Amino acid sequence: MDHKPAREIEDVDELAALIEAGGFWRLAPEWVPRSGYALPMRPVLLRVRDGLERKGRRECT
Numbered sequence: 001m002d003h004k005p006a007r008e009i010e011d012v013d014e015l016a017a018l019i020e021a022g023g024f025w026r027l028a029p030e031w032v033p034r035s036g037y038a039l040p041m042r043p044v045l046l047r048v049r050d051g052l053e054r055k056g057r058r059e060c061t
């Protein structure tokens with residue numbers, strides 16, 4: 001069974017919802033294809049979230 005802290009689950013679910021809603025595409029150049037991708041799996045979303053958090057911490061210091 002997957003025992004994750006509640007905030008971690010919320011963060012990943014929020015990121016997945018953003019991707020599914022197309023919110024990611026405003027960040028990508030127009031030449032990037034908008035279809036043909038598989039939905040990311042939870043481990044990928046966790047790595048993306050962690051990378052964004054590290055980047056945010058570096059920019060704040």
